[in-house]
Amino acid sequence: MSSTKHFSKDFILVVIGQIISLFGNSVLRFVLPLHLLNITGSAALYGFVSAFSFIPMLVMSPIGGVVADRINKRNIMVGLDFFTGGIIAIFFLVYQQFNLVVLILIVLVLLYGISGAYQPSVQASLPFLVSEKKLVPANAIINMVSSLANLIGPVLGGILYSMAGLRTILVISTICFIFSAVMELFIHIPFRPMPQKNSIVHILTGDLKQSLTFIIKTRPIIGKIVVIIALFNLFLSAILIIGIPVIVKQVLPLKGFNTxxxxxxxxxxxxxxxxSGGLFASTASKKLKVQSVWKLLLIGSFLLLPMGIILFLPLQGILQYGIFSVCCFAMMLIFTLTTVQLMAYIQTITPEYLIGKVIAWILSISGCFQPIGQALYGVLFESMKHFEGLLFLGAAIIAAGLSIYYKKLNKQLVSTTNEKIKP
Structure with a gap:
């Protein structure tokens, strides 16, 4: 681990590789369904392809965690970027010769699967590349890259698609992924091979069982954190993903504005x-304590209250929109801070040989609850027209309860911080 004031060359290369991979993946995941919608004109088909493609990410995340702990993480990043570049190159050559719907579905499934397998390798590499004191700012940087990719990727994809078309995007993407893979060859991540006496299937199931046992029994505090994250995704994240579009396009009186x-x-x-949450976490890492996360979660929960209340008040639509915008900004800042803190804490209390698998389980389990919540809120918003504010108020109460439950874990958080578990 680097003990210098600044981050090591290897960490910087990992970040650059992640920038290229996440931005490229984000652009393609936006452009390909958009191209399908433009060609077919079917919104239902567009929705089905987008939803179905999400499944491989959930499946590949725990598998990627197992691989990340068994194989050199650098080689995983290199291999996945080369593989992605190859997929896009093949799609470029054949997409006008075969059924477009099937081809795009296959490519999206592969892209989401690669994204699910890629991220555990990046997260699991951090404890090998930075000191324990730098884990929080390092995680903050990784989260910032992800936020930027989600923010700029679709915008960049839309601009490129409208100006240059799909073929140009495919060529640029192929070049970028191959360049990223070549650059990542120069990364050095310490790696100690684990003995492999059994078949790949036996190793896979054994590793997944071992890491899940670690989460549930050896470090039950991690299991409790996963439950809290999953329930926040179910009740809070999902209401933002589904509720904000419904409120802006169908509920707020925004006459004269393009919704x-x-x-x-x-x-x-x-x-x-x-x-902004990632930037703050990276600059104020020494002041942030995992025991204070419950306060941040509680504040974020209470921000749902004004969003629900104003829907029952006779206010101007643009004023309601402004209040929603401020609350959403603050909530995303707060929840990014909590994510950075919790991820750094989990990396600290998890043995090196389990980090990839444990993080993968966390991403997969918590991620499963978000689409469930989206489906639930879709039905609720449809059946509770004119009473949408009640959904935000109810979500605030549930989220506040989860925050208070987290507070009760503080003693357990402190007691496990300095414990070390040997392999």
């Missing part, structure tokens, strides 16, 4: 909030 543009602005504000 599509207004929705784009507020989504950009949310992404900017996530970016």
């Amino acid at each position: 599509d543009e207004m929705l784009g602005y507020i989504q950009g504000i949310m992404a900017l909030g996530g970016l």
